[in-house]
Amino acid sequence: MPVGAIVGIIVAVVLAIIFGGGYNRLVRLRNQTKNAWAQIDVQLKRRHDLIPNLVETVKGYTKHERETLEAVTKARNIAQQLSSSGAAERAKAESELSSALARLLVVVERYPDLKANQNYLALQEELTSTENRIGFARQFYNDSMLKYNNATQMIPSNVVARMFGFKAGEFFEVTVAEEKEAPKVSFTQ
Amino acid sequence: MWEQISSNRRRSVALTIGIGAILLLIGYLIGFYFFGNGYAGIVIALIIWGIMNLVAVFQGDSILLSISKAKKIRKVDHPRLYNIVEEMQIASGLEKMPDIYIIDDPALNAFATGRDPKRASVTVTSGLLGKLNRDELQGVIGHEIAHIKNRDVLLMVMCGILLGSIVMLSWFASRALIFGGAPRSRTSSSSSGGGGGIIIIVAVVLMIIAPLAAQLIYFAISRKREYLADASSALYTRYPEGLASALEKLAASTDELRSANKATAPMFIINPFRKKGRPASDLTSTHPPISERIRILRSMTGASFSEYEEAYDKLHHSFRQRFLPGSALTQAQTVEIRAPRPEPVEPLKASIERRRETSEALWQIHDYKTLTCECGTRLRIPPKLQNSAVRCPHCGRINST
Numbered sequence A: 001m002p003v004g005a006i007v008g009i010i011v012a013v014v015l016a017i018i019f020g021g022g023y024n025r026l027v028r029l030r031n032q033t034k035n036a037w038a039q040i041d042v043q044l045k046r047r048h049d050l051i052p053n054l055v056e057t058v059k060g061y062t063k064h065e066r067e068t069l070e071a072v073t074k075a076r077n078i079a080q081q082l083s084s085s086g087a088a089e090r091a092k093a094e095s096e097l098s099s100a101l102a103r104l105l106v107v108v109e110r111y112p113d114l115k116a117n118q119n120y121l122a123l124q125e126e127l128t129s130t131e132n133r134i135g136f137a138r139q140f141y142n143d144s145m146l147k148y149n150n151a152t153q154m155i156p157s158n159v160v161a162r163m164f165g166f167k168a169g170e171f172f173e174v175t176v177a178e179e180k181e182a183p184k185v186s187f188t189q
Numbered sequence B: 001m002w003e004q005i006s007s008n009r010r011r012s013v014a015l016t017i018g019i020g021a022i023l024l025l026i027g028y029l030i031g032f033y034f035f036g037n038g039y040a041g042i043v044i045a046l047i048i049w050g051i052m053n054l055v056a057v058f059q060g061d062s063i064l065l066s067i068s069k070a071k072k073i074r075k076v077d078h079p080r081l082y083n084i085v086e087e088m089q090i091a092s093g094l095e096k097m098p099d100i101y102i103i104d105d106p107a108l109n110a111f112a113t114g115r116d117p118k119r120a121s122v123t124v125t126s127g128l129l130g131k132l133n134r135d136e137l138q139g140v141i142g143h144e145i146a147h148i149k150n151r152d153v154l155l156m157v158m159c160g161i162l163l164g165s166i167v168m169l170s171w172f173a174s175r176a177l178i179f180g181g182a183p184r185s186r187t188s189s190s191s192s193g194g195g196g197g198i199i200i201i202v203a204v205v206l207m208i209i210a211p212l213a214a215q216l217i218y219f220a221i222s223r224k225r226e227y228l229a230d231a232s233s234a235l236y237t238r239y240p241e242g243l244a245s246a247l248e249k250l251a252a253s254t255d256e257l258r259s260a261n262k263a264t265a266p267m268f269i270i271n272p273f274r275k276k277g278r279p280a281s282d283l284t285s286t287h288p289p290i291s292e293r294i295r296i297l298r299s300m301t302g303a304s305f306s307e308y309e310e311a312y313d314k315l316h317h318s319f320r321q322r323f324l325p326g327s328a329l330t331q332a333q334t335v336e337i338r339a340p341r342p343e344p345v346e347p348l349k350a351s352i353e354r355r356r357e358t359s360e361a362l363w364q365i366h367d368y369k370t371l372t373c374e375c376g377t378r379l380r381i382p383p384k385l386q387n388s389a390v391r392c393p394h395c396g397r398i399n400s401t
Helices: A002-061 A067-083 A087-108 A110-114 A118-153 A158-162 A176-181 B002-035 B039-069 B079-092 B126-131 B135-147 B152-178 B183-190 B196-239 B240-253 B290-298 B305-316 B326-330 B347-365
Strands: B070-072 B097-104 B110-114 B121-125 B369-372 B380-381 B389-391 B399-400
Touching: A002 A067, A002 A087, A002 A118, A067 A087, A110 A118, A118 A158, A158 B240, A158 B389, B002 B039, B002 B152, B002 B196, B039 B152, B039 B389, B070 B126, B079 B097, B079 B135, B079 B196, B079 B380, B097 B126, B097 B347, B110 B126, B110 B135, B110 B152, B121 B135, B121 B347, B126 B135, B126 B347, B135 B152, B135 B183, B196 B240, B196 B290, B240 B290, B290 B305
Parallel strands: B097 B121
Antiparallel strands: B070 B097, B110 B121, B369 B380, B389 B399
16 A cells, blocks of 8 residues: 555656646747747837838938838838737738838939948948848747747647647748848848 | 757766866875875865856956957947847847957957856957958857857856866976975885885876866867857858858968967867868867868758758768757758848958948947048047047148047
C-alpha cells in the first residue's frame, strides 16, 4: 500500500511538472505573439506619422503632383481611421497606402532638387526603415505564431491547450501583391 | 527562441564547469608546490576568480568599451545605423533596444557586449559604416544582435574570466619558479622520496598545459557561437547574401584594428588579428575562417536554421555537425530568401555619401558644433572654443558661434 502511494505521488508530481511546464510555455508563447502583434501596430502608426511630413516636403518642390499627394494623404487618413478595426480590413487599407506611396516615390524621381534636399533624404531613410520594420515585425509575428501553433498541436502541450482553451492563431499574410514589393524606395546611401 | 536559450544555458554551465575544474586543479597543484598544501592554492584561485567576476559584473562592459575607445551615439548622430539596429531588434524579438557605439577606426569590425539582453550594446567601427551598404550592414548587425539574443556574450564572459584566472595563476607561478620563490614543498618532498618529485614534475607540466587547454576549449566554443550567429543573422534578415558580401569586404580590408587586444578578440565579428594565408581550419582561432563562413552563407537555399546546417554539411561532406540547437528543428524548415534592396544607381556617389554621413556622426559624437557659412562652407567648431566669432577660411565672412 505505501509503495502504491509513493508511486502515485511520483506519477502525480511528474504529471504536474509536465502539465505545469506545458501551460507556462503556452502562456509565454501566446504573450510573445501578442507582443509581436503590438509591434506591427507600432510600426504602422509610425508610418502614418511620417506621411504628413513627407507630403509637406514634397509639396514645396513639386508643382504638378497634387493628385498623387492627395491620394497619399487620403489613403493615410483611411488607414488611420481603420487602425482599430479588423485585421483583414486594416491590411487592405495599409496596402492601398503602400501603393499610393510607391506612386509618389516614382514621381519624386523627376525632381533632382528634391532628391538632394537633406530633409527629404532623412525622410526617405525613415520611410525605408519603417517599411523594413513593418516587414520584420510581421516576420517575427509569423515566426512566433508558428511556434505557438505548433505548441497547441503537439504532444503533450496540446492536451493542456485543449483543457485551458489555447486556440491556434492566424498568420499575418500579405494579401495584395503590391504590398510585398512597394514602395520601391531606392535609398541612395 | 526560448528553447535555444535554455540549451545555451545548459551548455554554458557544462563548459564553465569544465574550465572551472581546470582552474581548481591548477590552483591545487600550485598550492601543493609552493605551500605544501593544495587547498591554499584552491583558495587563492577562487579569490582571483571572484575578484575578476566582480570586476566583470560591475564594470565589464564599460571597461571593454573604453579599452576600444568606443563612443555612444544617439539616433540623430547616425540615423541609418540606429534604424538598422532597431530593425534587427524587431526581427530578433529582443525586448530592449541595445546601446549603439562607434569606434573611430578605418578597420572594418563590429562587436556586441552585455551579459543580459536588457543591458546590451552593439559597436561598429566608422570604417564599416563607410564601406557597407544597407543590406550588408543589416547582415553584420543581425550577427551582433544574434550574439546578444543567444546569450553568447554571457557565455564568453564567463569562460573568459575563468581562462583569465588560469592564465594569471600560471603566470604568477611560473614567475615565482624562475625568480626563485623558495617552495617549501621541495624540501618536504625531497625528504619523503622520489614520489613527491614526480608530483612536482606533473604540477609544472600541468601549469604549462592548463592555460593552453582552457584556451582551446574557449576557442572551440567561440567558433561554434560564430556559426550560430551567422545562421541567426541569415534568419533575421532573410538575406544571407548581405552578411556574405559584408564578410567579403571585411576579409579584403587590410587595416588592423588599433584598439583591439587579445582579451577582446572573440567579441568581434571577425578576428581582429587574422593574418593573410592562414590555414583553413585553425585550432587556435577564435573565429572560423571567413572564406568558409562566406561559402556556407552563399550556398544556402533558404534562410532557416536547418538550411544553414544543410549548407554547412554540403561543404564539409561530413556527418551532421550539431552546432545548432536540436530545437531549431521545431521551427520552420524552409524560409524564403528575400530580394535584395535596389542598388543605388551611382555606387561611387553612394559611397561618398556614406563616408560623409559617417564623418558627420564622428564630429557630432566628439561634441563639435557645425556652422554653415553663407558661402556654403561648413565650419566645425571644437567643443572647447572660447571665441564668440569664427572667420570663414573660404570667403572671409565672420560667423558668430
